[in-house]
Amino acid sequence: MQLLSSAIGRKVVMAATGLFMLLFVIVHLLGNSTIFAGPNAINAYAEKLQSLGPFVWAFRLFLLFMLFFHVIYGILLTLENAAANPGKYAVKKMLKATFASETMIWTGLLLLAFIVYHLLQFTVRVTPDVVLGNDAKGRFDVYTMVAGSLKIAPIAMVYVAAMVTLFLHLSHGIQSIFQSAGLSNDKALPQYTVIGKLLAVIFLVGYSAIPVLILAGILAK
Numbered sequence: 133m134q135l136l137s138s139a140i141g142r143k144v145v146m147a148a149t150g151l152f153m154l155l156f157v158i159v160h161l162l163g164n165s166t167i168f169a170g171p172n173a174i175n176a177y178a179e180k181l182q183s184l185g186p187f188v189w190a191f192r193l194f195l196l197f198m199l200f201f202h203v204i205y206g207i208l209l210t211l212e213n214a215a216a217n218p219g220k221y222a223v224k225k226m227l228k229a230t231f232a233s234e235t236m237i238w239t240g241l242l243l244l245a246f247i248v249y250h251l252l253q254f255t256v257r258v259t260p261d262v263v264l265g266n267d268a269k270g271r272f273d274v275y276t277m278v279a280g281s282l283k284i285a286p287i288a289m290v291y292v293a294a295m296v297t298l299f300l301h302l303s304h305g306i307q308s309i310f311q312s313a314g315l316s317n318d319k320a321l322p323q324y325t326v327i328g329k330l331l332a333v334i335f336l337v338g339y340s341a342i343p344v345l346i347l348a349g350i351l352a353k
């Protein structure tokens with residue numbers, strides 16, 4: 133309990149919850165990539181996931197907990213840092229600050245807004261753009277739902293903007309996981325920075341390709 137209330141403890145919570153969500157972002161990108169193989173592939177993938185029943189719900193609940201603690205501790209850390217550095221613009225910082233590292237709270241809150249919107253759209257399926265229906269094999273038609281929404285230009289643009297936000301958040305966030313885990317020394321940190329940036333670029337390109345190719349009429353014509 134004391135760990136959770138100390139400054140180091142808060143960073144560990146941020147890192148651990150961030151790591152689980154990072155794993156989800158990797159798996160979700162792999163799952164979403166089945167859309168490139170056509171309707172049958174992504175609809176079969178979605179059906180397989182749904183058939184896991186209670187495991188899906190346990191996983192969703194777990195992710196929700198991770199998100200909740202990540203957001204709360206992120207806000208706490210930001211408020212604490214602000215209180216500890218009232219004159220932060222007067223002194224030069226010891227650690228190299230980047231645009232991504234300075235804006236973590238804002239990119240984080242924007243991502244939270246995107247996740248709420250995204251869940252209402254594709255998980256709860258209540259936004260007005262959502263196309264509901266079954267495919268020829270009687271499975272829920274995820275392909276038509278995703279394509280139907282992402283071919284609407286403003287929606288595709290919201291998605292690309294969210295992926296740029298995710299890129300900024302993770303390009304600093306991933307290296308922070310290594311730092312908080314105590315794995316980085318002066319020699320290793322630059323390597324972790326490169327790994328973090330590389331992964332963030334892969335997510336940016338991989339996820340953005342879906343709305344961009346749908347909007348361009350190349351995917352899901």
Ligand code: HEM
Nearest residue numbers: 157160164178192250254255274278291298339340342343
């Ligand atoms: C082009 C980008 C994306 C597409 C096309 C996409 C598509 C989808 C679809 C179709 C679902 C519903 C799955 C189902 O119920 O069968 C879903 C759920 C979800 N997505 Fe995405 N997604 C994208 C990006 C993201 C990103 C970047 C994040 C996180 C930062 C994210 C987080 C989630 C979460 C948390 C769920 C709920 C998982 C669940 O229902 O168990 N998505 N997404």
